Amino acid sequence: MAEMNKETLIEMYKRMNHARFFEEKVSWFFARGMIHGTTHLSVGQEASAVAACMALNDDDLITSTHRGHSQVIGKGIDLNKMMAELLGKITGYCKGKGGSMHIADLSVGNLGANGVVGGGHSLACGAALTQQYQDTGKIVLCFFGDGASNEGSFHEALNLASVWKLPVIFYCENNLYGMSVPQSASMNIKDVAVRADSYGIPGHTIDGNNAIEVFNKIKEVAAYVREGNGPVLVESKTYRWLGHSKSDAQAYRTKEEVESWKEKDPINYLYNYMVTNDMAEKEELDELKKTCKQDIEDAVAFANVSDNPPLSSVTEDVYA
Amino acid sequence: MEYKEMTYKDAVNLAMTEEMRKDENVILFGEDVGLYGGAFGVSVGMFEEFGPERVKDTPISEAVIAGCAAGAAVTGLRPIAEIMFMDFTTIAMDALVNQAAKMRYMFGGKAQVPMVLRTPGGSGTGAAAQHSQSLEAWFCHVPGLKVVVPGTPADAKGLLKAAIRDNNPVVFVEQKTLYKEKGEVPMDDEFVIPLGKGEIKREGSDVTVISYGRMLPRVLEAADDLKKEGISVEVVDPRTLVPLDKEMIIDSVKKTGKLILVNEACKTGGFLGEISAMVSESEAFDYLDAPIVRLAGLDVPVPYNPELEAAIVPSVDQIRQAIVDVVTNKR
Ligand SMILES: Cc1ncc(C[n+]2csc(CCOP(=O)(O)OP(=O)(O)O)c2C)c(N)n1
Ligand SMILES: [Mg+2]
Numbered sequence: 001m002a003e004m005n006k007e008t009l010i011e012m013y014k015r016m017n018h019a020r021f022f023e024e025k026v027s028w029f030f031a032r033g034m035i036h037g038t039t040h041l042s043v044g045q046e047a048s049a050v051a052a053c054m055a056l057n058d059d060d061l062i063t064s065t066h067r068g069h070s071q072v073i074g075k076g077i078d079l080n081k082m083m084a085e086l087l088g089k090i091t092g093y094c095k096g097k098g099g100s101m102h103i104a105d106l107s108v109g110n111l112g113a114n115g116v117v118g119g120g121h122s123l124a125c126g127a128a129l130t131q132q133y134q135d136t137g138k139i140v141l142c143f144f145g146d147g148a149s150n151e152g153s154f155h156e157a158l159n160l161a162s163v164w165k166l167p168v169i170f171y172c173e174n175n176l177y178g179m180s181v182p183q184s185a186s187m188n189i190k191d192v193a194v195r196a197d198s199y200g201i202p203g204h205t206i207d208g209n210n211a212i213e214v215f216n217k218i219k220e221v222a223a224y225v226r227e228g229n230g231p232v233l234v235e236s237k238t239y240r241w242l243g244h245s246k247s248d249a250q251a252y253r254t255k256e257e258v259e260s261w262k263e264k265d266p267i268n269y270l271y272n273y274m275v276t277n278d279m280a281e282k283e284e285l286d287e288l289k290k291t292c293k294q295d296i297e298d299a300v301a302f303a304n305v306s307d308n309p310p311l312s313s314v315t316e317d318v319y320a
Numbered sequence: 321m322e323y324k325e326m327t328y329k330d331a332v333n334l335a336m337t338e339e340m341r342k343d344e345n346v347i348l349f350g351e352d353v354g355l356y357g358g359a360f361g362v363s364v365g366m367f368e369e370f371g372p373e374r375v376k377d378t379p380i381s382e383a384v385i386a387g388c389a390a391g392a393a394v395t396g397l398r399p400i401a402e403i404m405f406m407d408f409t410t411i412a413m414d415a416l417v418n419q420a421a422k423m424r425y426m427f428g429g430k431a432q433v434p435m436v437l438r439t440p441g442g443s444g445t446g447a448a449a450q451h452s453q454s455l456e457a458w459f460c461h462v463p464g465l466k467v468v469v470p471g472t473p474a475d476a477k478g479l480l481k482a483a484i485r486d487n488n489p490v491v492f493v494e495q496k497t498l499y500k501e502k503g504e505v506p507m508d509d510e511f512v513i514p515l516g517k518g519e520i521k522r523e524g525s526d527v528t529v530i531s532y533g534r535m536l537p538r539v540l541e542a543a544d545d546l547k548k549e550g551i552s553v554e555v556v557d558p559r560t561l562v563p564l565d566k567e568m569i570i571d572s573v574k575k576t577g578k579l580i581l582v583n584e585a586c587k588t589g590g591f592l593g594e595i596s597a598m599v600s601e602s603e604a605f606d607y608l609d610a611p612i613v614r615l616a617g618l619d620v621p622v623p624y625n626p627e628l629e630a631a632i633v634p635s636v637d638q639i640r641q642a643i644v645d646v647v648t649n650k651r
Contacts, residue, residue, distance in 0.1 A: 035446075036446030036624070036625075036626045036629075037445060037446025037447050037448065037624065038445075038446070038447060085624075088624055088625035088626060088627075088628075089625075094624070096623070096624060096625040096628070097448075097449075097621075097623040097624055097625065097628065098448060098449070098624055099446070099448045099624030101447075101448060101450070101451075102448060102449070102450075102624070114450075115407075115447070115448065115449070115450030115451055116407070116408065116411075116450050117380050118380070119450075147379070147380040148380060150379035150380050150381045151380055151381055151382075151383075151411070152381065152383045152384075152411075153411075178351075178379070178380050179351065179352045179356065179359075179380075180352045180354075180355060180356035180377075181351070181352060181377050181379070181380075185377060186377075186378075186379040186380070187379065251355060251356070252355055252356065308625060308627055309623075309625055309627075309628060311627065311628065311631055313628070314618065314620060314623060314628045314631055314632060315618060315620055318619070318620050318621070
């Protein structure tokens with residue numbers, strides 16, 4: 001498991017920047033109609049997703065969501081294959097068949113983004129059952145949103161995991177809205193974490209824009225879960241800076257609210273933390289940021305020279 | 321009758337708005353249908369007109385959306401529930417299949433469940449396997465549910481009004497890729513198309529092509545092209561799958577002696593097989609001079625890549641070719 005040291009924080013900073021630049025690029029492609037379909041960007045939520053993944057062991061598992069770019073980059077991913085997937089290329093993670101909402105890399109324990117809100121809750125239980133049954137020592141981190149916690153699958157999964165003592169961290173990225181609906185209109189509580197009480201499991205609420213807090217809390221609960229104590233619910237409060245998806249006029253929130261959250265930029269926070277605590281020089285971090293930006297350009301170049309999947313592939317991979 | 325040109329989406333909106341003005345027991349609820357106006361903008365303006373008591377945002381909870389509609393319907397409201405994508409009706413299945421569809425029968429005819437479940441189906445938007453399915457056949461298999469799939473703005477309006485006034489649960493399948501298509505729509509607020517009444521969209525004598533929903537405009541395009549080449553295609557749109565206008569289909573097949581069926585949904589277990597079997601069992605069978613041809617979606621999940629996505633559903637070219645082949649006895 002990664003320790004909270006300079007090396008880890010530098011890697012975290014790098015992945016957060018990768019996520020930010022990746023999504024800025026994706027947004028640029030969409031604005032020009034160069035990517036098909038829709039996408040859900042997590043700009044502003046990078047600490048919440050990346051730091052949580054980095055507190056896991058490399059071989060632990062995650063289930064990701066429709067807003068999953070930062071999550072899967074946090075788990076560790078080949079940016080080239082990810083960009084190629086968004087551009088629908090054969091070299092992409094899903095051979096161009098999945099797109100943004102289905103990025104999966106089972107080889108690093110990423111069980112896939114999910115187009116179905118709440119779709120990951122029960123899959124995480126199953127993945128955790130395998131770990132428990134085979135005594136692998138691995139755990140599962142299940143990403144979901146505040147809105148997803150209102151799906152019936154949330155209740156069924158937390159209940160099952162609690163009685164079977166499954167090794168799952170249910171990790172709610174609460175960005176205060178489910179599409180256009182504010183949390184206050186979709187649930188009668190302020191903190192999703194209090195729902196843990198009804199399953200008799202621990203619940204924690206943390207500042208999801210503070211990478212250090214996220215890392216430390218997930219590290220702590222991962223140890224608890226790994227010891228066989230059953231699941232934990234962690235709620236990470238954060239905010240998405242951009243619209244819900246490609247088309248969103250955002251009439252349901254104010255510009256002031258968005259601006260106030262931009263002041264809590266998680267990437268700047270980590271930058272300042274490292275500089276203030278003498279863990280890195282400004283120059284080093286600035287240089288790293290530039291490299292990250294270039295990595296995304298390289299990923300685009302890789303995707304651009306990749307082929308589209310052949311038409312014959314359309315009937316492949318339906319069955320094993 | 322006064323007509324106005326409008327989009328399919330606006331026609332759906334108009335049907336709901338007119339019915340809500342007439343009957344205060346009609347309400348709309350679903351995810352983001354309020355201020356946001358629905359994921360596809362179908363209910364834009366309705367929250368402003370009817371307020372939060374009658375146009376209600378729900379939590380992201382499909383099971384309770386459908387179940388709440390059924391419960392409200394059996395106790396006197398006439399709810400319209402929206403499920404954002406047809407794919408997510410799978411989460412609402414218990415309420416629809418085991419509850420809404422069965423109450424009347426199970427209770428010996430004592431209950432009625434006048435609800436409409438509106439949901440958009442179909443691919444073509446780049447949203448991949450979990451946001452693109454055409455699952456109408458699932459619902460057709462459940463006695464007690466009615467199933468409607470409008471293919472034009474006017475039909476969308478007239479059929480939705482009928483669905484809202486119907487005393488049974490109706491699954492109203494809208495077509496994402498038709499939402500922005502325009503057509504002439506009757507403005508009369510008593511324009512209602514009875515469920516179970518198909519329409520001959522083009523009269524013809526050489527072959528009958530039956531289609532509905534998103535594939536209908538493609539079939540019409542192929543038919544219009546072929547007319548110039550002297551092939552006379554009769555295009556029949558059943559509009560409602562349950563109840564099905566069997567008479568119109570049988571009469572058309574008796575007239576032309578040839579039958580092609582076109583839809584977007586996967587072929588295996590799809591509704592085209594049902595129409596084909598119905599025709600084979602009917603008196604029209606003796607009139608057939610060629611095997612019945614089905615053009616349907618490939619039996620694969622919907623892929624993301626745009627070229628692959630386009631390739632899995634029948635194209636205008638494929639439809640045209642199939643018609644030529646059948647008419648010239650190549651099949
Ligand atoms: C079962 C299901 N219902 C509805 C949707 C449409 N949808 C996609 S994302 C979303 C909002 C999800 O909110 P939340 O869980 O808070 O995640 P966030 O988008 O805020 O990251 C909705 C309603 C869906 N994809 N799946
Ligand atoms: Mg949310």
